[in-house]
Amino acid sequence: MSRPRKKKGRPVSGWVILDKPVGMGSTEAVSKIKWLFQAEKAGHAGTLDPLASGMLPIALGEATKTVPYVQDGAKVYRFTVAWGEERSTDDLEGPVTKSSDRRPLEAEVRAVMPKYTGVIMQTPPQFSAIKIAGERAYDLAREGETVEIPAREVEIGRLDIVEHSADRTVFEIECGKGTYVRSLARDMGRDLGCYGHIAELRRTEVDPFTPDDFVTVKELELARFGEAGQPESGELPMDFAAIDDFLIDTVAALDCLPQVAVGDDAATKLRLGNAVIVRGRDAPLEAEEACATARGRLVAIGAIEHGMFKPKRVFVG
Template sequence: MGRRKKGDAVSGWVIVDKPVGPTSTDVVTRIRRLYNAQKAGHAGTLDPLASGILPVALGEATKTVPYILDATKAYRFTIRFGVSTASDDAEGSVTGTSDKRPTAAEIEAALPAFTGEISQVPPAFSAIKIDGERAYDLARAGEAVELKARPVTIYSARLLGMPDADHAELEISCSKGTYVRSLARDLALALGCFGHVSALRRIGHGPFTEASAIPLDKLLGIGHIPPASETLRTHLLPLETALDDIPALALSSEDASRLRRGQGVLLRGRDAPIFSGPVLATHRGDPVALTEYSQGELKPVRVFNLGS
């Protein structure tokens, strides 16, 4: 017999409004303990100095994390002009200063060059691996870090306001892999000065918005109020919430059983031509498996063990 997994078979998404301070891993650990879940993960790291939407997957929902990692993200952030830092945010040591301060008109005129597909060099203090080592570990050790530029897409970018001459508040919608810190650094340089991110908040992540997020401290507080388990489950979204953009197909009991055994299912009649790519197979409203449709057959990619 296999070893029994510790914890409960809890599955779904908890959309946490992360405060400034804890790491994303810290938040995942606390949520996993709160729900006593067997496993947990998150879809996209937020730095300790960043706040906002952190989608936490529990149980079988961890199998849908890749679909959220690739989703569009939205950020609201503040650039402080006149100072560059080693990390391109307020945590790093100062590496340079400049006297120039851009005007709102200059910022708005510069933004179109940073919209669409652009080439971006990630910050030295990032989780990208270089010869098996994290870039931030090398940077903290004082080693020179040279990262290659990579393409990212900024779908939209707008200036929200300037509270003073030193700061500008912006909002962007962007693709996976975009570094807001790099954008702030490069925008400042294009404006003839230095700059870094002084505040950062994620306000959207795929299907998840601020309206669906619950502050971490509020969620943790629920755990101390009986009956905690029932209240906590009201903040647990179904795992298929992450798959809103993927077509779903209801299957018979026989076909659902085939998928659960790792076998393919042939589509007949009018179902066959309507699918291309990933398909969520369901049975009686419950998710059965993520599948790939090819040559008239649904082939299981991720099977969900939900006991249905």
């Protein structure tokens, strides 16, 4: 009879709000953070392309259970559209497919912007993670196939011009889940009759996190290894106190939910999957989804029905 495999890494939990640099893929970033924290498990909330920089929320341990809530959060991007060329990838990575000598005036750009705010239909790029007949669109595109990707509904709450010049316009956008900024550049370029693609892209916010939460790989490496850097011998220091200070508590991801504080006894019952009575003058009697905390730590996510909290997902204390 085979023995169960021992988990590798520490049972550390929380969020790391990484300021991802250009050139690093999201999967690579998660692996790096997981290794620095020596965490058992890790995942991210919303892919950033290698050519994009900025906020990549990375969940460690129990926080991975709250990833969907962050993925659903509003996002803010600052991006530059270069006018005059459309590219296969809708950014700098791909070859030019269409070009124009025309350049839009700022007034012309502003005139088309209302078309791209509110709830709109948007067609994702050919090079995207959308699945077509079970395969990723970018895999098909790399094989030279052009596929029909159906348009889908996305929500853009705000679209502003930050700066405009003859060849480029810098925008800031606040948008919902599933919005492709590359598609926005492509479609505006076509509407303006000049073509366009993303020249720079930076994600500055993912609700509920803000730029104040940012941490860089360099800062984490310094906290982990000190000024001397990673030991050449391969023996890593086992003191994690400094790097763990950068962790944001798991419950921070659930600002969108009603929160109910419970005592230690109730927390134990919830972690065993049992319902408990919700107490407190301000506690809701009904909620389709809420979270329970004990001593400020996340205990469970569940529903409140007739004053009873019924756990659906529990968290290790």
